[in-house]
Amino acid sequence: xxxxxxxxxxxxxxxxxxxxxxxxxxxxxxxxxxxxxxxxxxxxxxxxxxxxxxxxxxxxxxxxxxxxxxxxxxxxxxxxxxxxxxxxxxxxxxxxxxxxxxxxxxxxxxxxxxxxxxxxxxxxxxxxxxxxxxxxxxxxxxxxxxxxxxxxxxxxxxxxxxxxxxxxxxxxxxxxxxxxxxxxxxxxxxxxxxxxxxxxxxxxxxxx
Amino acid sequence: xxxxxxxxxxxxxxxxxxxxxxxxxxxxxxxxxxxxxxxxxxxxxxxxxxxxxxxxxxxxxxxxxxxxxxxxxxxxxxxxxxxxxxxxxxxxxxxxxxxxxxxxxxxxxxxxxxxxxxxxxxxxxxxxxxxxxxxxxxxxxxxxxxxxxxxxxxxxxxxxxxxxxxxxxxxxxxxxxxxxxxxxxxxxxxxxxxxxxxxxxxxxxxxxxxxxxxxxxxxxxxxxxxxxxxxxxxxxxxxxxxxxxxxxxxxxxxxxxxxxxxxxxxxxxxxxxxxxxxxxxxxxxxxxxxxxxxxxxxxxxxxxxxxxxxxxxxxxxxxxxxxxxxxxxxxxxxxxxxxxxxxxxxxxxxxxxxxxxxxxxxxxxxxxxxxxxxxxxxxxxxxxxxxxxxxxxxxxxxxxxxxxxxxxxxxxxxxxxxxxxxxxxxxxxxxxxxxxxxxxxxxxxxxxxxxxxxxxxxxxxxxxxxxxxxxxxxxxxxxxxxxxxxxxxxxxxxxxxxxxxxxxxxxxxxxxxxxxxx
Numbered sequence: 001x002x003x004x005x006x007x008x009x010x011x012x013x014x015x016x017x018x019x020x021x022x023x024x025x026x027x028x029x030x031x032x033x034x035x036x037x038x039x040x041x042x043x044x045x046x047x048x049x050x051x052x053x054x055x056x057x058x059x060x061x062x063x064x065x066x067x068x069x070x071x072x073x074x075x076x077x078x079x080x081x082x083x084x085x086x087x088x089x090x091x092x093x094x095x096x097x098x099x100x101x102x103x104x105x106x107x108x109x110x111x112x113x114x115x116x117x118x119x120x121x122x123x124x125x126x127x128x129x130x131x132x133x134x135x136x137x138x139x140x141x142x143x144x145x146x147x148x149x150x151x152x153x154x155x156x157x158x159x160x161x162x163x164x165x166x167x168x169x170x171x172x173x174x175x176x177x178x179x180x181x182x183x184x185x186x187x188x189x190x191x192x193x194x195x196x197x198x199x200x201x202x203x204x205x206x207x208x
Numbered sequence: 209x210x211x212x213x214x215x216x217x218x219x220x221x222x223x224x225x226x227x228x229x230x231x232x233x234x235x236x237x238x239x240x241x242x243x244x245x246x247x248x249x250x251x252x253x254x255x256x257x258x259x260x261x262x263x264x265x266x267x268x269x270x271x272x273x274x275x276x277x278x279x280x281x282x283x284x285x286x287x288x289x290x291x292x293x294x295x296x297x298x299x300x301x302x303x304x305x306x307x308x309x310x311x312x313x314x315x316x317x318x319x320x321x322x323x324x325x326x327x328x329x330x331x332x333x334x335x336x337x338x339x340x341x342x343x344x345x346x347x348x349x350x351x352x353x354x355x356x357x358x359x360x361x362x363x364x365x366x367x368x369x370x371x372x373x374x375x376x377x378x379x380x381x382x383x384x385x386x387x388x389x390x391x392x393x394x395x396x397x398x399x400x401x402x403x404x405x406x407x408x409x410x411x412x413x414x415x416x417x418x419x420x421x422x423x424x425x426x427x428x429x430x431x432x433x434x435x436x437x438x439x440x441x442x443x444x445x446x447x448x449x450x451x452x453x454x455x456x457x458x459x460x461x462x463x464x465x466x467x468x469x470x471x472x473x474x475x476x477x478x479x480x481x482x483x484x485x486x487x488x489x490x491x492x493x494x495x496x497x498x499x500x501x502x503x504x505x506x507x508x509x510x511x512x513x514x515x516x517x518x519x520x521x522x523x524x525x526x527x528x529x530x531x532x533x534x535x536x537x538x539x540x541x542x543x544x545x546x547x548x549x550x551x552x553x554x555x556x557x558x559x560x561x562x563x564x565x566x567x568x569x570x571x572x573x574x575x576x577x578x579x580x581x582x583x584x585x586x587x588x589x590x591x592x593x594x595x596x597x598x599x600x601x602x603x604x605x606x607x608x609x610x611x612x613x614x615x616x617x618x619x620x621x622x623x624x625x626x627x628x629x630x631x632x633x634x635x636x637x638x639x640x641x642x643x644x645x646x647x648x649x650x651x652x653x654x655x656x657x658x659x660x661x662x663x664x665x666x667x668x669x670x671x672x673x674x675x676x677x678x679x680x681x682x683x684x685x686x687x688x689x690x691x692x693x694x695x696x697x698x699x700x701x702x703x704x705x706x707x708x709x710x711x712x713x714x715x716x717x718x719x720x721x722x723x724x725x726x
Binding site (some may be wrong): 018020021023024025027028031087089110111113114 | 514529
């Protein structure tokens, strides 16, 4: 299910209070074959969006009600990884700087050249895909870790700390042969191609 | 004096002389005292009795010195002794001023003259004493008021003068006038105008000369401000007021005048004006800045939509993947958004109109006169003369005084700016109110500048159109909005004889219509 969403076609979410700008953006992005959803307010977007949907957010920085910056704040609180491109007026540079510091991928000043926006959107989509792929891999590692027995998990922890089988056998009061069997099971369950790969996977999910 | 009488018996004659002498003594205004060589008083007349507060009988035989306080008393004794012993006439015949002493001890200023009675030996003397208190007081008061006047003139930095035309007198220069005009004490005499003439600033000379000629031609007074190159090398502003006195035949007797160094005041005025200009400038800039930011934001939205629609259409058409409806809809949006941008601009233009206005019934002439006061400093600083002609019927208008005065000030300011390029003698502005053929009140600001370039005339009232370096181009546009909001018109036409004339009208309110609105 999760896997399916991550591989789903990315959507460009446009949030702008100005109906004409919103509508024009929709037409432009449709003209380059992108899938677009538009929202007239930050709240409307928050209510509709679920985190597992890939794509990027094109967000007007200056809106009545919840501003673009506030929406960014809310998404950060939810640990959203959706990349944000801010659209700003020309007097909004300090706000754009703030948005960038809070993690926005880019900002673009109104009015803009279509190609500039499209380029930025493509970059944001690449970034989102990479983020989601990384996120998917970590989730796989976690799932594999969950299949280990408690004993196998003990062996894994000692292996990634760099201990030799003989030492592990001593620590766990097992025969060296038994440790070797556990270790082979761990490599198999974790789908590790080498010791180095195993260590890297464990570090990736922060469980060393 | 010898009285010649014929056939008068000796005794009768002596008796008559005695009576006449007594009459002279009694009638004398001065005190008369007769005393012998030891200073003993033999006679004191009525005036003396009144002056000193003694009865004659009380003082007969007393020393004459009792009439004087120290140190004059001792001096006088010495003088008398010297005269007797050495024949030195220290006091005899010489009038001198000293203090005299009344019976009650109070003292007063007196003038004393003493003479020896001819043919007496040992000598006898007659003294004449005049009370000069009143004269002394008057002199003292005069000295004091002169000193005060000099101090006052120093404080005010003002000098006065008198030029005499009825005789060969030298002009009077008050002490401080020397300072104001830079003439040193001890310099050879020079008439006030002869001294002034070479000092008057060349740019002001024609005006100064004209004012003098008007005085010569029969004007009774002159009131003029001009600049002088002071002999100390500085440039000074002076305010010169003069009045002439005529005799019964209408001939000029003398001219009395004051010359007031107003450099400090002018400088302060200049500084205050510059400060005002800076404030006004910053006010304009910040208002314009806010406005510009607002316009930028409001215009940006439709521009963004227009650009995006257009670019989207291009892309759709180039891919061939589109429907006609889609393109038609986008084009309709583009049109609507362009109109929306236009609306923003229109709103800006009527910005002034929408401001809350306070219309009050007021006299059109008064409105213009008040502006003149405001504009005068600016005009004077730029060497511009403003004259005013107001409608005799003093029409009423219903107007926001601040706004209308801004319009008039703006027009005057434009005229002043326009005339920077013409010689100072041509820099004249005429302000006028009159009632036009329709019965509306017409205001006019006319100048002698280069006039309005016909090529520019069409754009003159457009916002952001300007011929001034650094101008915003909003003055006339806003002015026209204000006038229209008041139900009037604003236009310009060439000034016959050169320059431009700007007019605007305000609907006239008749006094009865005004009062019926209460």
